[in-house]
Amino acid sequence: MWGYIGKLLVVDLTWRTSRVIPVPQDWIQGFVGGKGFGVRLLTDMIPAKADPLGPDNVLAILTGPLTGTAAPAMRGCVVTKSPLTGMFNDSYFGGEFSPELKYAGYDGVIVRGVSDKPVYVTILDGEVRIDDAGDLWGLDTYQTYKVLKAKLGKDVRVACIGPAGENRVKFACVDCDPHRQAGRGGSGAVMGSKNLKAFAVRGRGLVRVLDQVKLSEAIAQARQAMRPHPAITELNEMGTVGGVGMAMEFGFFPIRNFGGDGYASTAEVGPPAHAARLWLRNKACFGCPIACGRMAVSRRGRYRGTIGDIVEYETLGMVGANLLVKDLEVLHYLNWLIDGLGLDSITTGACLAYAAEAKEKGLIGQADFPVSFGDSASVISGVEMIARREGLGNILAEGVAEASRRIEGHDGAFAVHIQGLETPAWDARGSAGLLASYLTGDRGGCHMRGFPVSYELAGKWRGKPVGDPVERAGKAPIAVWEQNQVAALDTLVSCDFTRPAVPIPVYCRMLEAVTGTALSEEEFYEVGERILNASRIFNLREGWTQTTRARLPGRFREPLSFGTAKGNCYTDEDVRLLLRDYNETRGWDAEGRPTPETLARLGLA
Amino acid sequence: MRPRLVFDPSLCTGCRICQLACSFRLHGGYNPATAPIGIEDRLEGLGAEATVCRQCARPYCLMVCPGKAVAAADGEVVVIDPDKCNGCGLCRDYCPWGGITIVERKAYKCDLCLGKPACVAECPTGALRLGEGS
Numbered sequence: 001m002w003g004y005i006g007k008l009l010v011v012d013l014t015w016r017t018s019r020v021i022p023v024p025q026d027w028i029q030g031f032v033g034g035k036g037f038g039v040r041l042l043t044d045m046i047p048a049k050a051d052p053l054g055p056d057n058v059l060a061i062l063t064g065p066l067t068g069t070a071a072p073a074m075r076g077c078v079v080t081k082s083p084l085t086g087m088f089n090d091s092y093f094g095g096e097f098s099p100e101l102k103y104a105g106y107d108g109v110i111v112r113g114v115s116d117k118p119v120y121v122t123i124l125d126g127e128v129r130i131d132d133a134g135d136l137w138g139l140d141t142y143q144t145y146k147v148l149k150a151k152l153g154k155d156v157r158v159a160c161i162g163p164a165g166e167n168r169v170k171f172a173c174v175d176c177d178p179h180r181q182a183g184r185g186g187s188g189a190v191m192g193s194k195n196l197k198a199f200a201v202r203g204r205g206l207v208r209v210l211d212q213v214k215l216s217e218a219i220a221q222a223r224q225a226m227r228p229h230p231a232i233t234e235l236n237e238m239g240t241v242g243g244v245g246m247a248m249e250f251g252f253f254p255i256r257n258f259g260g261d262g263y264a265s266t267a268e269v270g271p272p273a274h275a276a277r278l279w280l281r282n283k284a285c286f287g288c289p290i291a292c293g294r295m296a297v298s299r300r301g302r303y304r305g306t307i308g309d310i311v312e313y314e315t316l317g318m319v320g321a322n323l324l325v326k327d328l329e330v331l332h333y334l335n336w337l338i339d340g341l342g343l344d345s346i347t348t349g350a351c352l353a354y355a356a357e358a359k360e361k362g363l364i365g366q367a368d369f370p371v372s373f374g375d376s377a378s379v380i381s382g383v384e385m386i387a388r389r390e391g392l393g394n395i396l397a398e399g400v401a402e403a404s405r406r407i408e409g410h411d412g413a414f415a416v417h418i419q420g421l422e423t424p425a426w427d428a429r430g431s432a433g434l435l436a437s438y439l440t441g442d443r444g445g446c447h448m449r450g451f452p453v454s455y456e457l458a459g460k461w462r463g464k465p466v467g468d469p470v471e472r473a474g475k476a477p478i479a480v481w482e483q484n485q486v487a488a489l490d491t492l493v494s495c496d497f498t499r500p501a502v503p504i505p506v507y508c509r510m511l512e513a514v515t516g517t518a519l520s521e522e523e524f525y526e527v528g529e530r531i532l533n534a535s536r537i538f539n540l541r542e543g544w545t546q547t548t549r550a551r552l553p554g555r556f557r558e559p560l561s562f563g564t565a566k567g568n569c570y571t572d573e574d575v576r577l578l579l580r581d582y583n584e585t586r587g588w589d590a591e592g593r594p595t596p597e598t599l600a601r602l603g604l605a
Numbered sequence: 606m607r608p609r610l611v612f613d614p615s616l617c618t619g620c621r622i623c624q625l626a627c628s629f630r631l632h633g634g635y636n637p638a639t640a641p642i643g644i645e646d647r648l649e650g651l652g653a654e655a656t657v658c659r660q661c662a663r664p665y666c667l668m669v670c671p672g673k674a675v676a677a678a679d680g681e682v683v684v685i686d687p688d689k690c691n692g693c694g695l696c697r698d699y700c701p702w703g704g705i706t707i708v709e710r711k712a713y714k715c716d717l718c719l720g721k722p723a724c725v726a727e728c729p730t731g732a733l734r735l736g737e738g739s
Contacts, residue, residue: 068636103638209635281653282730
């Protein structure tokens with residue numbers, strides 16, 4: 001078998017056993033890799049309506065056919081039923097864990113059951129073990145790497161949870177390497193619920209490919225497409241914070257729980273300030289020529305000496321602007337802290353901003369939760385209270401939708417989430433295409449499941465004219481097309497950041513050279529479409545309905561207060577029309593359910 | 606002086622493309638751990654160091670090899686003859702630079718791809734280049 005190893009490792013923590021199953025042929029043919037395998041195995045292995053934090057939930061770390069090769073740039077895919085949204089959840093990390101899993105002899109590791117005490121799973125040179133993690137429990141992610149590498153060797157690759165995952169904070173992440181996170185949707189809480197602290201893996205096997213010459217040519221094509229591309233150059237030179245100027249200009253940046261208009265100038269928080277005050281080493285994930293990461297150290301102030309990775313755009317937006325924290329050394333420390341505790345920085349920022357606004361509105365008292373906009377020290381203690389579920393942190397640890405229900409008695413107007421997932425640092429009022437994508441994304445309101453913004457700003461999509469970002473008409477089909485593309489690339493499991501530059505036929509060529517599977521561009525998109533139909537079927541099975549879940553947060557009914565899109569806001573009628581167009585484009589019924597004809601066309605009937 | 610790889614740690618992003626290119630050339634498949642060039646973090650990842658053959662003037666690998674599989678002509682790279690190598694691992698064990706890997710009972714070291722190193726060609730930042738001297 002080329003590219004694939006052909007084996008999945010299934011670990012049952014209840015019975016402390018492991019076994020190897022072959023990757024089913026129909027998974028490879030219809031679903032290609034990570035995300036697709038994920039939706040299949042969650043559908044097959046999790047009983048309907050299972051408790052996400054109970055023994056019946058399954059968590060898997062999956063790779064793709066190109067993972068472990070030099071194809072730019074493949075990641076690891078963590079799938080589980082989300083404890084935050086109750087929906088299908090896929091989240092991705094770069095770094096070195098997922099290629100190592102293939103070198104160790106597996107396309108993926110699947111965990112089911114629950115251990116009666118803390119354990120970690122090792123897959124070392126062919127041997128699988130489930131070992132006692134009593135001495136690791138309670139450690140932050142950085143300490144966990146240190147202990148495991150001292151014990152098992154510096155060449156092991158580790159994916160682990162921090163205290164937030166142990167405490168089942170519903171947006172705890174799975175951290176890897178360190179500095180890379182499968183951030184969203186709470187897969188870290190699922191590991192915590194299984195008493196599973198970490199995976200450690202090391203392998204000496206080779207990932208072999210079908211056609212070495214053809215692969216070398218296709219990789220060279222991909223790299224050549226990336227080098228001069230402006231989107232890649234921006235990531236290369238500025239990391240993801242390069243997006244901040246544009247986000248402020250157009251009105252995407254989340255300021256003061258998505259309700260304000262004054263944060264900081266780009267001179268204060270833009271890339272040159274990070275470069276001058278924090279960054280040292282340009283850091284890449286495995287096999288990636290971009291290097292959007294920055295190993296950084298703060299040289300002054302209270303948090304002097306903190307070594308961590310770049311303050312990403314999302315963290316700057318959700319923990320910085322959304323809470324009016326603008327001191328870069330403090331944000332660098334918060335970034336380090338959030339990663340060490342094992343939290344998703346997007347949802348953490350959303351929950352803290354919600355709490356700060358709830359306090360201003362008199363819904364909670366200063367004594368309940370001391371977080372205030374612009375008060376860095378209170379934000380730091382708020383993060384720790386969430387991770388440890390202390391005081392009101394215990395309620396915020398449920399995510400913004402549930403916190404709002406408990407504090408206000410209903411899903412409140414300023415609890416900013418869509419489908420239960422806190423929306424990221426891209427305000428949907430900046431783009432109607434983005435709103436369409438948030439309302440329909442298979443893991444909830446997420447910019448990584450389709451980003452029509454680039455086409456709206458360019459005014460062009462596949463050769464056709466597109467209305468400006470706030471224009472509603474014609475946006476749903478772009479969201480559909482974007483989502484299909486992203487799902488197909490997520491099944492490879494490719495990083496989102498190569499996507500603007502590398503043409504789909506080049507990905508197809510790499511896939512064919514590695515595995516022998518020849519897909520046309522159209523068939524490649526169809527793989528994405530098939531996966532998104534399957535994940536919608538999963539979500540419907542788990543109780544998702546369009547009426548109850550595809551809803552506007554109250555905040556997006558209020559006019560946006562800055563940027564080019566200033567004044568834009570949405571109504572239920574906007575949502576109705578976007579969903580109507582979306583469902584028609586997908587071949588789904590008016591309630592967002594795939595029709596039998598659509599399922600038959602995709603081979604899912 | 607022998608030609609050798611020269612590494613600038615300040616340019617290295619840790620992407621491991623050098624190791625991928627190396628393992629692909631030597632073994633026809635991918636795994637950085639099988640490549641006789643390694644990249645190790647320093648200072649919690651703020652920096653990096655390459656572990657690769659220094660093309661020593663007095664190569665320990667040659668001195669310890671019991672089968673005379675290692676050759677080092679004047680001004681040339683140090684090479685291992687795979688037909689004479691029995692995979693005993695002494696060269697790996699006594700290389701202070703971590704420049705040798707053993708894969709399927711054969712020792713591998715950097716031979717500069719006999720003139721055009723794949724790692725230098727593929728390194729996206731120019732952190733690796735061809736130079737000389739130990």
